[in-house]
Amino acid sequence: MAVDVLLGLQWGDEGKGKIVDVLSAGYDLIARFQGGPNAGHTLEFDGKKFVLNTIPSGIFFENTMNLIGNGVVIDPITLKKELDKLKDAGHDLLAKGNLMIAKKAHLILPTHQLLDAASEKKMGEGKIGSTLKGIGPTYMDKTGRNGLRVGDITLPDFKERYQKLVAKHTSMLQSLYGEVVDFSEREQAFFEAIELISKFQLVDSEHLVNDYLKQGKKVLAEGAQGAMLDIDFGSYPFVTSSNTTTAGACTGLGIAPREIGEVIGIFKAYCTRVGGGPFPTELDNELGEELRQLGHEFGATTGRPRRTGWVDLPALKYAIMLNGVTQLVMTKADVLSGFEKIYVCTHYNYQGETIDYMPYDICTVKPEPVLKEIEGWHEDLTGITETSQIPAKLQAYIAFLEQEVGVPVKYLSVGPDRKQTLVLQ
Numbered sequence: 001m002a003v004d005v006l007l008g009l010q011w012g013d014e015g016k017g018k019i020v021d022v023l024s025a026g027y028d029l030i031a032r033f034q035g036g037p038n039a040g041h042t043l044e045f046d047g048k049k050f051v052l053n054t055i056p057s058g059i060f061f062e063n064t065m066n067l068i069g070n071g072v073v074i075d076p077i078t079l080k081k082e083l084d085k086l087k088d089a090g091h092d093l094l095a096k097g098n099l100m101i102a103k104k105a106h107l108i109l110p111t112h113q114l115l116d117a118a119s120e121k122k123m124g125e126g127k128i129g130s131t132l133k134g135i136g137p138t139y140m141d142k143t144g145r146n147g148l149r150v151g152d153i154t155l156p157d158f159k160e161r162y163q164k165l166v167a168k169h170t171s172m173l174q175s176l177y178g179e180v181v182d183f184s185e186r187e188q189a190f191f192e193a194i195e196l197i198s199k200f201q202l203v204d205s206e207h208l209v210n211d212y213l214k215q216g217k218k219v220l221a222e223g224a225q226g227a228m229l230d231i232d233f234g235s236y237p238f239v240t241s242s243n244t245t246t247a248g249a250c251t252g253l254g255i256a257p258r259e260i261g262e263v264i265g266i267f268k269a270y271c272t273r274v275g276g277g278p279f280p281t282e283l284d285n286e287l288g289e290e291l292r293q294l295g296h297e298f299g300a301t302t303g304r305p306r307r308t309g310w311v312d313l314p315a316l317k318y319a320i321m322l323n324g325v326t327q328l329v330m331t332k333a334d335v336l337s338g339f340e341k342i343y344v345c346t347h348y349n350y351q352g353e354t355i356d357y358m359p360y361d362i363c364t365v366k367p368e369p370v371l372k373e374i375e376g377w378h379e380d381l382t383g384i385t386e387t388s389q390i391p392a393k394l395q396a397y398i399a400f401l402e403q404e405v406g407v408p409v410k411y412l413s414v415g416p417d418r419k420q421t422l423v424l425q
């Protein structure tokens with residue numbers, strides 16, 4: 001049995017949460033492998049809506065287990081809030097026993113968030129536009145070999161280890177940024193949340209996942225963010241601090257590359273980005289605003305308005321190559337209903353040349369998109385349940401994209417609800 005991977009091919013918010021939820025019933029284990037509470041994955045069913053930040057999107061199915069893998073960074077306070085909210089809604093994960101947490105996952109401390117905020121403030125206009133969840137500083141401590149891990153919370157000297165790291169952070173805050181704001185309340189909340197987390201099954205997840213595979217069980221790795229936010233291949237430095245690509249599933253769960261099966265890549269029928277950094281197909285105009293309103297493009301985690309634009313084929317092809325995508329999911333096609341014309345970027349004009357790939361530097365030299373016009377469709381898609389109901393012009397749009405990227409679109413999402421999903425082939 002192989003591990004299938006589902007991940008975003010743009011700049012995040014492609015609809016990963018919704019599609020993982022749709023697919024969950026077919027898997028024994030759903031595992032998050034990177035990122036942290038910078039993610040906001042939205043699920044809708046039975047008239048209810050949930051936004052998950054750290055918890056995998058498979059928790060609503062009786063027979064599906066869920067794992068927060070070693071590659072994830074966990075903010076105990078956010079995780080407790082998520083758990084409390086779910087409990088209030090009738091989903092007590094502790095009682096259900098359907099959530100496991102990797103001992104090797106790193107902890108986000110309140111001071112990591114202060115460092116994130118101070119760094120962004122110092123950068124001013126050129127800031128990354130981070131979610132301020134402490135992601136960058138936590139991964140820095142991980143690779144700097146200073147980090148605290150979930151497994152450490154059971155050690156007798158956990159508090160001393162915590163204090164040691166906090167002392168380092170406060171001295172950095174003082175010397176680099178000249179201020180340390182009071183975090184005593186958050187510190188108290190941190191330790192309360194740690195209490196709760198210690199009651200969950202804390203596991204050696206690499207053994208667990210490999211045992212699942214040996215037993216012939218099905219595993220789906222759930223990505224966060226998107227390929228263009230990958231630390232190595234994204235629009236650096238306007239990226240997140242983890243590998244968001246398929247390779248990240250290997251290191252973030254402890255599985256060998258040969259265990260990877262299907263790679264399901266998600267993209268919107270248009271494109272969005274939240275935070276700073278280049279976005280070649282951005283519509284910084286009324287049309288972009290219309291798309292934002294129609295698509296409700298506001299961040300699930302921070303509420304910030306998302307920037308909107310057209311599908312960017314050089315970027316999409318790059319993401320498909322990096323991830324080894326075998327199946328595509330197109331989401332939010334319903335949002336484009338009623339547009340007379342839609343556009344797709346097929347090439348860039350870049351430094352006097354027309355190119356069809358993502359160049360090294362898109363941050364200082366902006367690639368100008370070369371756009372192809374596509375006939376829009378007018379039909380409302382939100383109620384369609386059969387592939388025969390897909391408007392011909394949307395079918396032509398999908399066929400054009402498939403031909404360009406060489407990978408089939410297997411699922412079409414036509415609304416936020418679990419039921420608004422069509423299997424195409």
Ligand code: GDP
Pocket residue numbers: 008012013014015016017018039040041042043044295299300331332333334335413414415416
């Ligand atoms: P994720 O981070 O990739 O899980 O995506 P988000 O949850 O941050 O953002 C996707 C948003 O689009 C959420 O509000 C979803 O409920 C919504 N959504 C997902 N698929 C569709 C779709 O096909 N059509 C519409 N209209 N909304 C969708």
Ligand code: IMO
Pocket residue numbers: 008011012013014038039040041128129130131132133134135136223224225226229238239240241274275276300
């Ligand atoms: P999901 O999983 C969209 C963006 C931030 C910022 C950059 C770095 O919901 O798709 P960070 O807090 O990671 O240091 O921020 O990355 N970003 C996301 N954008 N969706 C996300 O997650 C994101 N996670 C981070 O806006 O530009």
Ligand code: MG
Pocket residue numbers: 012013014039040041042300301
């Ligand atoms: Mg999101």
